[in-house]
Amino acid sequence: MTRVLVVVGHGMAGNRLIEEVRAGDPEGRWRIVVAAEEPRPAYDRISLSSYLDGKTAADLDITTPRLRADPLVDLRLNTRVTGLDRDARTVTCADGTVLPYDALVLATGSRPFVPPVPGKELTGCFTYRTIEDLDALREAVRPGEPAVVIGGGLLGLEAARVLRLLGGVPHVVEMAPHLMPLQVDEGGGRVLARLVGELGVDVHCGNGLASVDAGPDGRVGSVTLSDGTVLPASTVVFAAGVRPRDELAEPAGLERGGRGGFLVDERCRTADEHVWAVGECAAVLGTCYGLAAPGYRMAETVARQLLGSASAVFPGADTSTKLKLLGVDVAGFGDVHARTEGAMEFIREDRAAGTYGKLVLARDGRTLLGGVLAGDAGGYAVLRTLLGRELTAPPELLLAGGETL
CATH class of the missing domain: 3.30.390.30 (FAD/NAD-linked reductase, C-terminal dimerisation domain)
Incomplete structure (x- = not known):
């Protein structure tokens, strides 16, 4: 008998899960229905900046022709899930569609964090997360004019690269004392700042954002930092980290981790034996991982369980x-x-x-x-x-x- 697996989200971790289940299920025990909120299939978000460096959206697509043509995979784009009923084992979509499931995997990813400062919604403010974000930046960045990136981690430095590709003159603002505070120490961050500074990127560490300020035309004209410094800017990009997309948790009675995310055990399973979470939205034993590699390991762990391996557990994350x-x-x-x-x-x-x-x-x-x-x-x-x-x-x-x- 064929059972139904519903996957909410079609990012990199969700796509890996689908691939693993299909590769290990030649008998077709599972039919997979994917509710994907974005208008396109899963793509390589790690290489997002290359979209403005010669690659197309099709180049970044990580789905295979075999998967796209698979009769046991029903990929539904532009489909946002608004709620789930664990008793009835159904998920409800924004268009009113109700999807029944035997197993449910939440792969909703994360959203960019935008600090709650005055002016954050002015024209000229952007996030850095999707291909659509880059399309918007391509239209907005004014060559030769200053642009400010809020966040000096991996996303922030990638965003600064995008601004340079588009002809902007980027500044990077990081609240921590040095760049990439999660990945490197103060010495490494200092050297990195000096080297990127030589490439034309001004770095401002140990400083937060106080406000985004309008110019004479009503759009972004500058930003004010926490120490009072004013940086001129015609574009502001928020790349100060992400937050798990876990808004489905509370209405469904699913527990969250201390810092957000669907709380799951070492098997990536919630307290509901029919519901799992993988990728950036999963708080494994309370910890969320914002990297692709741990998300892949989670997806593989859940796929093995769905295919019959009761002992499969998440092996932990290599954050190198x-x-x-x-x-x-x-x-x-x-x-x-x-x-x-x-x-x-x-x-x-x-x-x-x-x-x-x-x-x-x-x-x-x-x-x-x-x-x-x-x-x-x-x-x-x-x-x-x-x-x-x-x-x-x-x-x-x-x-x-x-x-x-």
Whole structure:
């Protein structure tokens, strides 16, 4: 007998779930109905900025022709779910459609966080999340004029890259003392700020946004920071993080995590045995993960359960990151902030070359707990494999890219 799996959301994690279920279900035990709020199928949100660098929306599409033609996958675009009835096992859509389910997976993702400041709704203010956001920016950015990005994390620096591609002159405002506060330490953030500054991006760290101010034409003309600094701006992009899309939780009687998200156990399952959550909307044992890789692992975990593996559990998240931001290499892995008791730091910085490297070692001085690389991340692949293991060479040699054996 064919059962019905309803997936709410068709982002990267939701798409992985669908692929995994179909790949492991040649008998067709599950028919999958996908309620996708966006007007297009799942796409590579990590590479979003490349949409303004020569790639098309079709290039970013991560669905396969096989999946799009699969008779057991009913993908419904522009379909927003407004509620779910756990007793009746149905979800209701904004157009009045009611979808029955045997199993329900919530993959609703997250929404951009917009700080509650005066002027945030002025013409010229944007978020950075979707292809539609980039289309709007393409129309709005005025070449040669200043633009301000609120947020100096991964999203913020990607948004700054987009503004440069469109001809804007970007400023980045970050409330934390340094850029990318979740992924790198103060030293790495300082080097990153210096390098992107040399590329024409002004960085303002340790400063919050007080207001967005209108110009003479009624649209954005400037922003005022918490220390009183006024930055001229014809465009403002909010890229200060995201919040889980968990608005379906309370009306349905589903518990949230302490910082939002559908609360799920190590199997990514809610307290309702028929309802799971994956991706950025899932608070696994109370923790939300804003990266693609953990979302994929969650999707695979749930798919295995739907296919009969009762013992499948989320293996945890590897939050290691290696990126090229505005042309600058940066990487963070393991305990980047040396918060482990007894941890020691070994730092190698070459100001002339614009590089910074740090290894975090255990109390024994030999076991690698984490590290940060900025300006040159060539050693990342080797160092990441050494996490939790004894170093194969002196720290200074590893940071210099020397032999590891």
